[in-house]
Amino acid sequence: MSAVHAAGAELDRSVAAAGTPEAALAHKCLYYMQLMREVEDRIERKLYRQGKVLGGVYVGRGQEAISVGSGLVAIPEDVLFPSHRDMAIFFIRGISSRRVLAQYMGRVGGLTRGRDGNMHMGDMDAKVVSIISALAATVPVAAGAALAMRYQGSNGVAFSYFGDGSTSRGDWHEGVNFASVQKLPVVFICNNNQYAYSTPLNLQMACANVADRGPAYNMPAEIVDGNDVLAVYAATERAVAHARSGKGPYLLECKTFRMTGHSAHDMAHYVPKGLFEEWGKLDPIVRIQQRMLEENWATQAEIDQVHAAVTAEVDDAVAWAEASPFPDPSTLLEDVYESQ
């Protein structure tokens, strides 16, 4: 699927050059995490401030290991339901950074042709389902997709992503309960970044971990270091194996931290400063780079090359997106129904 990425050649090269499957995986992880980081940085720190990206901007900075580590486990049959902090899912499913950037800029080149903004996008060909704003609304929808896959005789699994705060919603409970009663092939992947907008965990739930909610559905629940991309990958493999084998859903809680405000306009004054420092040390990109060097999976030069390739890809993508036109107002009434 890398062909759609401008830096795909570099990715293919570095993966091929890796000596072992483990090393190859690490290279992939690094590439996608870097790409997500770079695209989000560009959006939040440049295009948004330039007024070229409008509306809400939510980024997954510092949380890239979750969408990348889990998303890379997916096989083509699987259907993914990324949350608003899981941009890498789109890249992994073959959607180019060009189209993602065009989406943020409201251009026709975006996945919603300018009809919706930011992470509110999907593509059934790539088997990525768009969130709606209402948090956790995709959870029962993912259960339905899993039901459909079983119905259709596919061995696909639904990957349902959400944040800690989203587990407070009724839809979350109804979707997880239905999936567990029906033993549907769903992996529920929580990015527990300890905040929901300004709301800390202790005002969101009385239990210590999101995983503590597993037993309510007789569902295995596992906690994993969400800033360790290989750990996320391995845990997702366990979760997916369980779900794919017909044993029902599996809950994976990825502990992490939101290294930004809730959205681009939020300075996060309510977060104790020390937490940013503490978690900054656990940056998942820095960690995989260190690991790659330690394990001799890559040289510093190779790592630098990934970064350079990604930067170049994003430069190109921004240009492409800016060249994509705004939607023509004459299309205003289209697509509400199949035929108008």
Next chain:
Amino acid sequence: MSAVHAAGAELDRSVAAAGTPEAALAHKCLYYMQLMREVEDRIERKLYRQGKVLGGVYVGRGQEAISVGSGLVAIPEDVLFPSHRDMAIFFIRGISSRRVLAQYMGRVGGLTRGRDGNMHMGDMDAKVVSIISALAATVPVAAGAALAMRYQGSNGVAFSYFGDGSTSRGDWHEGVNFASVQKLPVVFICNNNQYAYSTPLNLQMACANVADRGPAYNMPAEIVDGNDVLAVYAATERAVAHARSGKGPYLLECKTFRMTGHSAHDMAHYVPKGLFEEWGKLDPIVRIQQRMLEENWATQAEIDQVHAAVTAEVDDAVAWAEASPFPDPSTLLEDVYESQ
């Protein structure tokens, strides 16, 4: 509160005659269970068949120990949220069988003056909140009442009742989660009668017990024999003590069985016949009677006298209700807003 009951004199007498507090409690339990059984029998097996009660009729036959055993623990400050199988709550809170029967018959003497039917009734003076049909909708409302009591400096507790099936609803989860985050004084009392309409537990939830949902909210959860009224009473005392002391909500799962169809029109063909027999042996009224005899808390004659008094009370109540007029159509537009 017994004054409103026609058989109140008999209840007062038998309670006073009881030698010990335990015996007195047993007498109260027997009276309220008998009264609920008799009123519901009259409604379902007579008035409904005569066409004098219209609409849906749901009874709590065989489950009387739950509302009686728990409701008798409530102090005047407490606010109760009975489910559709908890008729005894009304009697315990001082609402007469006359008004309850008038409610079922759609008369102005009912708690809703003919505007709503069956168990869809409440009375804030008695601190009993009416359900709406949507199951579990009262759960967050009970949390709000508990919040209000703490706000107002009252030491009251909210008693929130629901069935096993109702725990599948999003509102249930949102209400319980909010109550546990806020450490609100609520006791959640589940009548797990193993069916929701035609749906057995295994199609409703993947966990073995409703109590297994407690940990998701870091909330103590206890399972009790729902057909043993004194056991329910004792467990409710524990639950209420916890909630009243500011430690937050408590979940009580009362295991029982629905000895009828879902409602008066449902023959329950989907229930294995053996289950009715098995659970019929555990009838809570028979059991308390046996216990009272064994413990010498009452003689058979006294027990018979309760039954006779209750029957007489319900005869009177039916006559009173039938004498109550249907609502005047000229009142059709009233009470939608404070002043029209």
Next chain:
Amino acid sequence: MSTTYLEAIREGLWEEMERDPNVFCIGEDIGEYGGAFKVTAGFLEHFGARRVVDTPISEAAIAGASIGAGLMGLRPVAEMQFADFISCGFDQIVNFAAKCRYRWNAPVPIVIRSPSGGGIHGGPFHSQNPEMWFVRTPGLKVVCPATAYDAKGLIKSAIRDNDPVLFFEHKALYRKIKEDLPTEDYTVPIGKAKVVREGTDLSIITYGAMVWTALEAAETLAAEGVSVEVVDLRTLVPLDRDTVCESVRKTSKVLLLHEDTRTGGMAGELAATITETVFEYLDGPIVRVTAPDTPVPFSSTLEEAFLPNAEKVIEKARWLYRY
């Protein structure tokens, strides 16, 4: 052999499930029990649990899972046990299902069946007519059949439609009306109203159970020499404005009738459509006969006063005729 309204829906659903392996049912108590009103009685035995999915009491999950299955190319037919509970899965319907195609070109070919309407002593929570919540939400189609023929033809069209369809079944009609139906496969197009009685003096525009009320009133009025045309909308979205306006052009007098409460009801949309399109043809005020703005009362005395009926229609129609 005559087929009831309920049986017509049941047959339509059954035939579509036979025809298209992607069609399946989902809802509470629809399996072994056959549904609260028995629309799916016998389906589990015939089609199996794979295609007749009993759910927990979770309207949001029923709607949401239907959406997910619809996105994957299946054609779920969800049942709300009563239309009154659709508010429990509301966000899924109005924000998820309604907006997928518009936002990211993802069709959501689902049908949500809901028994609605009063007249059965159901009280405030088993009698509501919630169609306007959905009529005002772009992206949804809304169907309200009045006859057994239309119910069967429209449920089939709804299932074959590639957009989300809200299908309201008037529960008071379930066993009350019947007619002979064609034995061969047929559909009734979504978005087409029907003139169910021709007339020249006055048009009654209505839908659902009130079509029968309108016909009853028209019969009485005919005896008085008033020729009433009755238009059955059949579908509220898309709304067949042409047929409505055509009738007004013909009669110049309009009575709008619905069982739903007055304020914000379908009559408003019709009044606006008529005054903006065929104002010049109007020869009198547009008159509404609807339920009043209250919840649906339980007691017979109140429910009778609440529901529109032929008498109330006749009274207003006479006034309008003489206007």
Next chain:
Amino acid sequence: MSTTYLEAIREGLWEEMERDPNVFCIGEDIGEYGGAFKVTAGFLEHFGARRVVDTPISEAAIAGASIGAGLMGLRPVAEMQFADFISCGFDQIVNFAAKCRYRWNAPVPIVIRSPSGGGIHGGPFHSQNPEMWFVRTPGLKVVCPATAYDAKGLIKSAIRDNDPVLFFEHKALYRKIKEDLPTEDYTVPIGKAKVVREGTDLSIITYGAMVWTALEAAETLAAEGVSVEVVDLRTLVPLDRDTVCESVRKTSKVLLLHEDTRTGGMAGELAATITETVFEYLDGPIVRVTAPDTPVPFSSTLEEAFLPNAEKVIEKARWLYRY
């Protein structure tokens, strides 16, 4: 000193909390953060966590807990972070809050505040105008202030009202408009429309942010010699039908304007009210200017085309004037 629309709501809420110890706020991120739009900034510090209750992401619990507290005699003011999320707590509002008084005489004196409306590039889920879901549900009151003065006076009335009130704040007005407000306590009555500009040729009936659009259009039209009367409904339920009909009697021509989508919008109810009440005074079709029947698009080009504006109003008004 001039007060913004947002500040006016904030002041009204603050003063009511000072006045009545039973008033409290509940919602997501309303405490330390002060709410997504900062309406409750500083409230936590001043009133404490007892009276400024931060909740989990649980709209049903926010609505439900408000109802419970309201039944107990408190006066909760709940905040939906965006009006678009009100559909997540829908059943509590339309079935619980709306029907308690009618059913068992239990007042539910709650206010649900919701930032609604478009024009801020919010896209399909941060721009909706959901008022009609509630207008059509008997038992609820619906308030949509257009000015800072009314916003403050109406939030106070809403809080003092003994029925459930849906209070829609147009988020595009929050910081855009301001005016000098009286320093003394005042209220604006719920259920009273206001003629905000007198005119004789044509009436524009509208509410919310569109009041400003109507005034802008009226100004331009005045220069062309067309005298436009602008009626700001302020409250949708109860609807001030008298003021609406009074204006129609005066001008005989009506343009109905709202930002909400067309089908099933408030214009329908107004059209029906007008044709049934003052039909004889009408001297032309009733004209609607509204958003089209689509979700709210994100991109500026589309959103601009989607939203009603002065130009679109002027064009229709000219046509109607000449009619």
